[in-house]
Amino acid sequence: MKKSAPDLTRREFLGQASCAGVGATALFSTLLSLRLANSLAAQSAPPTSDYxxxxxxxxxxxxxxxxxxxxxxxxxxxxxxxxxxxxxxxxxxxxxxxxxxxxxxxxxxxxxxxxxxxxxxxxxxxxxxxxxxxxxxxxxxxxxxxxxxxxxxxxxxxxxxxxxxxxxxxxxxxxxxxxxxxxxxxxxxxxxxxxxxxxxxxxxxxxxxxxxxxxxxxxxxxALTGYNPLSVNNLTAVRSAAVDSMLVADYRSLFEKSYAGSTVDAVETYYEFTSALTGITLAxxxxxxxxxxxxxxxxxxxxxxxxxxxxxxxxxxxxxxxxxxxxxxxxxxxxxxxxxxxxxxxxxxxxxxxxxxxxxxxxxxxxxxxxxxxxxxxxxxxxxxxxxxxxxxxxxxxxxxxxxxxxxxxxxxxxxxxxxxxxxxxxxxxxxxxxxxxxxxxxxxxxxxxxxxxxxxxxxxxxxxxxxxxxxxxxxSSSSSSSSGGTQSGGGGGGGGSMGGLATGAAGAALILKMIADRKARIKAEESRTS
Missing domain, CATH: 3.40.720 (Alkaline Phosphatase, subunit A)
Structure with missing residues (x-):
């Protein structure tokens, strides 16, 4: 029988995600905490008058x-x-x-x-x-x-x-x-x-x-194929479909830090988008x-x-x-x-x-x-x-x-x-x-x-x-930015909502952190054997 992770508020999710210190995933956890904290206020914001x-x-x-x-x-x-x-x-x-x-x-x-x-x-x-x-x-x-x-x-x-x-x-x-x-x-x-x-x-x-x-x-x-942290029984599929397809090549390279950032972006963006639309219906x-x-x-x-x-x-x-x-x-x-x-x-x-x-x-x-x-x-x-x-x-x-x-x-x-x-x-x-x-x-x-x-x-x-x-x-107060200005706020990259099915509870947060840590450990072990 499938077991669902308990629903948490966004603040609870943030707290538990930030406590996950699984080795080299500290960067992931820290970025997730900081970026989600910055957007907490927006979740209860009324519609903008200048939209x-x-x-x-x-x-x-x-x-x-x-x-x-x-x-x-x-x-x-x-x-x-x-x-x-x-x-x-x-x-x-x-x-x-x-x-x-x-x-x-x-x-x-x-x-x-x-x-x-x-x-x-x-x-x-x-x-x-x-x-x-x-x-x-x-x-x-x-x-x-x-x-x-x-x-x-x-x-x-x-x-x-x-x-x-x-x-x-x-x-x-x-x-x-x-x-x-x-x-x-x-x-x-x-x-x-x-x-x-x-x-x-x-x-x-x-x-x-x-x-x-x-x-x-x-x-x-x-949704991302194979990624369903709501299901405790789906760990093998998660690793084989999601981790193997997304992490292995990135962690073999020197772009580990960049990858962690893009993963954070995808997770945050999915959560932000899904949370904002929750409960909205049309008459x-x-x-x-x-x-x-x-x-x-x-x-x-x-x-x-x-x-x-x-x-x-x-x-x-x-x-x-x-x-x-x-x-x-x-x-x-x-x-x-x-x-x-x-x-x-x-x-x-x-x-x-x-x-x-x-x-x-x-x-x-x-x-x-x-x-x-x-x-x-x-x-x-x-x-x-x-x-x-x-x-x-x-x-x-x-x-x-x-x-x-x-x-x-x-x-x-x-x-x-x-x-x-x-x-x-x-x-x-x-x-x-x-x-x-x-x-x-x-x-x-x-x-x-x-x-x-x-x-x-x-x-x-x-x-x-x-x-x-x-x-x-x-x-x-809303002057336009230069076309050569900084990068756009907002995560998700070109692929959009690629982290579909993200659990809004402790199991989802812990699972994605564990996935990254496990994959990095396996890749380092493989590199040690071949060096």
Whole structure:
């Protein structure tokens, strides 16, 4: 029969962990005690009044977004139907909207997105039209000569990276969400958990020069295979799976001290995260069978724990794949856009449950849009596409975009931006889209050069799109840190919640200390025999 360790308070856990003096584990024990002591106060802290969160919803594969948002003004719909052919949606099926900033032009939302229409009409959501990766503002003539083309245009891998990094003319692994965290991480100085949290594993968007990604699942922090200190009978499995996989290589090297620190970080981060979320529930039921809604539910819970986590800023990444519709696009989009719409409707209600509608802004991104022309019964890789932003701080009920294009391309006059087969040159750069979001989030104009390296030299003369109701100005006490500053507070490293299943009692604390001591003794013995 399995025996569970008795539950202890965090203070009791700290006391017992700090008393464990197992030989060379003194460093581990001391660091654990000091770091946990520093975060005790945060566990009972109320939500911060200056809290902000960005949520990137990535539609992986390339969403056919000109069927998500369709022109319906007289003449424009006819042109759309003619160009799209058998991919065109019937005018009578579209969910009609009249954007507040388009001078009476009308559009239609995909018929599967009823929740999105409601959010738009209520002023809680807006669209951003014809957005894509741009080296600089580009004409069709320049495109034809090969000038100003993003690296490997129309390639999934490259366009995903360019959307997530805002570096269209070179390859980099550092994203604009990560660079924003590099700047603002000092606001979360009391937090052990990274400012950047992914529900879709590692990605370029959240990776910074100093900031790292904490990865969790819809059920919370993820577990390490073989590590379950709640089970007294699991000692052999613990040693074979957890210790052998994580400790042996590290303790053979000169990086013993560094390893101890990273292990402490993982333990602390898991405890901090799990403790902060304990007892948090949402009044709104999660839609059955909607995995995106499950992930957004976890984001709502994490955001609501911002006070306990000591977080004034958080950036989230969530993804839904399967948008590469080279065939059967109309049928497949019907199901997938319904899933997205239902999840967004749920998320809005959940944010209301936790009182954070004005503090959280969700925005969509995707590899690229798709060709307006049909390849038979699907569409192929293209360029500029349509996106949405949702939140209480969003200037809702509008469609933002290139002003010269009337904010949404006129399908009667797209020849000047069509590179072929309905691949439209973006009227809005990803950098511009990001600039509006980041300004609200607290990135100053001076820091934009770091977060969006190409912006000031290529797009700075363009006016803000106006997505957010007002730019956000950080209070004097929350000045941003230099991008070359110290490392980010928060443990866990790139792997996120890697110490899942950590016991909150004496058995768990003693076990992990014993594991490290035992492994070190065995390695030293092996080295003595071979020397």
């Amino acid at each position: 902000k969160a960005l949520v990137c919803l990535f539609l992986s594969g390339g969403n056919d977004s000109f069927n998500m948002l369709v022109p319906t003004t007289s003449g424009e719909y006819d042109a759309y139907a003619r160009i799209r052919g058998n991919l065109a949606l019937p005018a009578t099926s579209l969910l009609q909207i009249t954007p507040g900033n388009m001078g009476g032009r009308t559009l239609g939302i995909h018929p599967a997105m009823t929740e999105v229409q409601s959010l738009f009409n209520a002023g809680n959501l807006s669209f951003v039209s014809n957005v894509g990766s741009l080296v600089r503002p580009t004409t069709l003539a320049e495109y034809k000569t090969g000038r100003n083309r993003p690296v490997s245009l129309y390639s999934h891998d490259d366009q995903i990276k360019q959307w997530q990094t805002c570096m269209p003319d070179k390859r980099t692994a550092i994203g604009w969400g990560g660079r924003a965290a590099d700047i603002l991480q000092s606001l979360n100085k009391d937090s052990l958990v990274s400012m950047n949290i992914s529900l879709a594993g590692q990605n370029a968007f959240l990776r910074g020069e100093q900031a790292f990604t904490y990865s969790v699942g819809s059920g919370g922090a993820t 709104t039921p999660t839609p059955t069978g909607n995995s995106l809604a499950n992930n957004l539910a976890m984001i709502a819970k994490i955001a609501s724990a911002n006070g306990k986590l000591g977080a004034k800023r958080q950036v989230f990444f969530v993804q839904i794949g399967g948008w590469d519709h080279h065939d059967d696009v109309v049928t497949k989009q019907q199901t997938m856009l319904a899933t997205v719409s239902q999840a967004l409707g749920f998320f809005w209600s959940a944010l209301g449950d936790v009182g954070l509608r004005n503090n959280v802004t969700l925005f969509t991104a995707s590899d690229f849009a798709r060709t307006l022309t049909s390849n038979g019964n699907g569409s192929d890789h293209a360029w500029g596409g349509n996106h949405l932003a949702m939140g209480g701080a969003v200037a809702g009920g509008n469609v933002f975009g290139n002003k010269a294009q009337g904010y949404y391309p006129d399908f009667q006059n797209i020849a000047t931006i069509d590179t072929g087969q309905g691949r439209l040159i973006p009227g809005v750069a990803v950098d511009e889209y990001a600039r509006d979001l980041l300004t609200w989030f607290g990135i100053t104009k001076a820091d934009l050069d770091y977060v969006l390296p190409a912006f000031s030299s290529r797009f700075d003369t363009r006016e803000p799109l106006g997505i957010m109701t007002a730019p956000y100005t950080p209070p004097p």
